[in-house]
Amino acid sequence: MATRFCCRREQAARFVSWGEAQVPARCLGADQDFKLKMVMLSRLRVILQASPCRALWRRFQIPRSMSARPCSLYTCTYKTRNRDLHPLWESADLVPAGERQSPINIRWRDSVYDPGLKPLTISYDPTTCLHVWNNGYSFLVEFEDSTDKSVIEGGPLEHNYRLKQFHFHWGAIDAWGSEHTVDSKCYPAELHLVHWNAVKFENFEDAAQEENGLAVIGVFLKLGKHHKEVQKLVDTLPSIKHKDTLVEFGSFDPSCLMPTCPDYWTYSGSLTTPPLSESVTWIIKKQPIEVAHDQLEQFRTLLFTSKGETEKRMVDNFRPLQPLMNRTVRSSFHHDYVLNMQAKPKPSTSQVTS
Numbered sequence: 001m002a003t004r005f006c007c008r009r010e011q012a013a014r015f016v017s018w019g020e021a022q023v024p025a026r027c028l029g030a031d032q033d034f035k036l037k038m039v040m041l042s043r044l045r046v047i048l049q050a051s052p053c054r055a056l057w058r059r060f061q062i063p064r065s066m067s068a069r070p071c072s073l074y075t076c077t078y079k080t081r082n083r084d085l086h087p088l089w090e091s092a093d094l095v096p097a098g099e100r101q102s103p104i105n106i107r108w109r110d111s112v113y114d115p116g117l118k119p120l121t122i123s124y125d126p127t128t129c130l131h132v133w134n135n136g137y138s139f140l141v142e143f144e145d146s147t148d149k150s151v152i153e154g155g156p157l158e159h160n161y162r163l164k165q166f167h168f169h170w171g172a173i174d175a176w177g178s179e180h181t182v183d184s185k186c187y188p189a190e191l192h193l194v195h196w197n198a199v200k201f202e203n204f205e206d207a208a209q210e211e212n213g214l215a216v217i218g219v220f221l222k223l224g225k226h227h228k229e230v231q232k233l234v235d236t237l238p239s240i241k242h243k244d245t246l247v248e249f250g251s252f253d254p255s256c257l258m259p260t261c262p263d264y265w266t267y268s269g270s271l272t273t274p275p276l277s278e279s280v281t282w283i284i285k286k287q288p289i290e291v292a293h294d295q296l297e298q299f300r301t302l303l304f305t306s307k308g309e310t311e312k313r314m315v316d317n318f319r320p321l322q323p324l325m326n327r328t329v330r331s332s333f334h335h336d337y338v339l340n341m342q343a344k345p346k347p348s349t350s351q352v353t354s
């Protein structure tokens with residue numbers, strides 16, 4: 001909590017310097033035209049603040065030079081956060097008015113065990129795998145989704161959801177990279193398997209904009225043993241180093257990227273890239289999978305940029321944490337924390353006095 005406060009204080013300080021139109025006195029003296037603009041800006045602010053149009057006022061407050069990644073991930077990114085604005089975020093509303101944005105920090109103790117949550121059933125057909133491509137923000141493995149060949153069901157979901165694609169988010173170094181965090185712990189990377197509700201919607205694009213349209217499985221990656229199946233992906237990366245490059249990818253079953261433990265958290269949230277639609281039922285697996293450091297290093301050889309452009313390494317492609325607001329994170333499992341407390345035997349009188 002303390003780190004979050006620190007971040008907000010810094011953000012607030014940056015806002016005040018713009019929104020309150022505070023500029024050094026020497027600037028005002030040197031440039032009367034600039035001073036006039038600042039006065040007009042200040043008056044406009046007062047009008048907007050007094051009007052019922054609070055949403056407009058909030059937009060007025062957005063400092064346009066603000067990084068897409070303010071330091072709301074203080075523990076992860078404060079020291080070396082990327083201040084460059086990725087083109088993906090340039091036209092985005094960086095302060096969404098929504099109340100169910102993602103990613104979030106999952107507080108283990110605040111999540112609520114829901115015995116009604118069924119096990120998640122995953123059924124992927126490896127032949128539906130199409131290709132892997134660099135979209136300029138991550139690398140995506142896409143699937144044929146015109147029929148119900150690769151679907152998930154159960155868990156918190158009312159319908160079958162078809163697999164559309166999977167991709168990863170990762171950091172510049174192993175100390176951070178995941179979008180979600182657990183008790184403020186960052187993982188070096190996070191896998192997202194994106195599915196859409198083909199019962200309620202005609203296509204992925206429509207589903208992505210509506211409530212209950214998408215279901216995304218999130219899997220944390222932690223450092224450990226070399227992952228044989230991840231290596232199949234890593235082997236394709238030299239072919240898609242630049243933005244908008246694509247290579248065919250043969251038969252692949254992404255269930256091999258799932259942890260063995262069935263436990264998960266679930267909550268209602270949003271896309272973590274523009275348009276940030278609040279259409280996602282998130283299913284975050286509790287157990288991470290292991291990958292080797294050199295495999296993550298291969299992720300970092302990709303580029304955000306196209307051929308011929310100044311090269312920018314594809315790293316830190318995650319969105320900062322968003323406030324939980326009025327949401328509950330449900331778990332499919334009893335809290336280990338509580339169980340551990342209960343399992344601890346109380347010392348008997350004889351043990352205390354011996």
Ligand SMILES: [Zn+2]
Nearest residue numbers: 167169192272
């Ligand atoms: Zn993602």
